[in-house]
Amino acid sequence: MEEEELVSLLSLVKKEVFDSESQEIGHLQDLAVDLHETPPRVTELAVHLDWTDRVGDVLLPRAVEDIVLLLPWSEVDSWDRDGFRLRSPHPVFPVVSAGGKVLLRRDLLNKQLLDEEGNRLHRVDDVLLRREGLMLLLEGLQVGAEWLPLGGRLNDLLSRLRKRYGRGRDEGDAGLVPYQAILRVDEEAITIRSRI
């Protein structure tokens, strides 16, 4: 993979995760971002572990199967098309609480997009991330899969958002809502700036 490129969340979900001894331990379930940073950076990864007998420092009375744990991004040693490799051996990973985190798949993907007047615009079809070295940064929300039409009003809004926040990319960004346009992420919907 190139050092800086756009990556889709859907292409990362379900990728295999390996521990420091190259043993496959599960798959990627989700990614957490800090929306207060500019640009928002992926800070944790949610890994669906096939099994574990400890959560952080806590040793469990017996091993459990199919458990999802949130690990800090600093745990990632490297990642590419084949999966994610961690720095620690299974199952000794530092674990982070999911409380208050924005998870891309859980909280953004497939969610309803609203404008500032509360009108429904579209659902989020994918989340685009930008790779910078080992880091992953939130680029924006993808709307309109290739075979799905966009409404005229949404097209206008996207074009205005591109003018305001665009980084001079080509027409490939036609269906992209830049992260700067995200106003609020609620449980039910995501509100984006429309009064621009």
Next chain:
Amino acid sequence: MRTDGERKWRISRRELMLFLAVIGPGIIVNMVDTDAGGIATYSVSGARYGYDLLWVLTITGLFLVIIQEMVVRLGTVSGKGLAALIRERFSLRITAVIMLALLFTNFANTVSNFAGLAASLQLFHLPPVIFLPPLAFFVWWLVVKGTYHRVEKTFLVISLVYVAYIISAFLARPDWGEVGKALFIPSLKLETPFLVLAVTNIGTTIAPWMLFYQQSSIVDKGLDAGKLAYERADTAIGVILAIGVGMFIIICCAAAFYYNPQVGAVTITSGEEAAAALAPVAGKNASYLFGFGLLSASLFAASILPLTTAYTVCEAFGWEAGIDHPYEEAPQFYFIYTAFIVGSALIVLVPRIPLIFLMVSSQTLNGVLLPVIVICMMILINDREIMGEYVNSRRFNAVAWAMVFVLVAINAAMIISTFIPA
């Protein structure tokens, strides 16, 4: 002194008012289900096998209650439509495949209802070429120019026309003792047409679009978990009415044809044939009432099916929807709604378009789609993140999964039966 039992069943004025405010989605969805296709199936069942298939509708009613109770719970607790829940819980791809199948089956169903409308117009000697376009426009106008509450009230009033079938059944003078027995004592004939009809009775009564429509209506009305009991009652009344109407159609055709010594078992293929054939054996009034019921039912379904399709597709893809929004705010919604009505009316008016192929393939696709959607529903309703304490109990799950198993088997049989020559 009043006992506890009496107190429990006493309904206060406030509760009654609340129930009247909530009433609507359950009754409308079940009454619309008795559309041209349903009327045809019930007519054929009665004319060909007498009361022998009545027990199948008793079982269908039980299935409907189980499925729709889950729809009511999903809608009131999550505050979201079924399409939205499927999209958020599963994926864009799965949602898109379901929506594509739903678009096709609902379109074919709308065409079938416009065909029923055209046929019933002919019963009253009104040429469809002249009368169908204004009726299609009326259906379109009713929804596009109305508010949700006005449309719902209109639909509730239209539901009253189904009384026509009850009167028709009485005019045909059935043996009510035999009817009572047939409702609860299963009668099984091991012959292909009987089994195909039994399966078709269940298949046509439980359709995928109903689940989407009912849940969207519940959400649109803003009904929450606090109104669960009222919405359950609304649904139960709707199921009893719809199954009751279906049974009266079977009883009417059974008494007029199958048990009439001058006629005997006859092969009828549609509702309009049944209405026309009723005149010499049960009188002109029975025939006209039956035809009027078919006309109203087709008109009713021809309006609701495009509406529910537009709502469902927009909800799945996140587009603005609803008759309270102007065209500029919800273009996709109005496009789907209008295209369904105009397209269906045109297909029916253009001669030599093979309607049968469209109907059969839509029935097959419905058969594949229903178990998929019910399984999605089962996963959703058992998801504690969505339903909290309102997830299915273990016992309810056992009954519901058994029903899913039977539905899968029935729909597989229905698909196979479409390839068996009559």
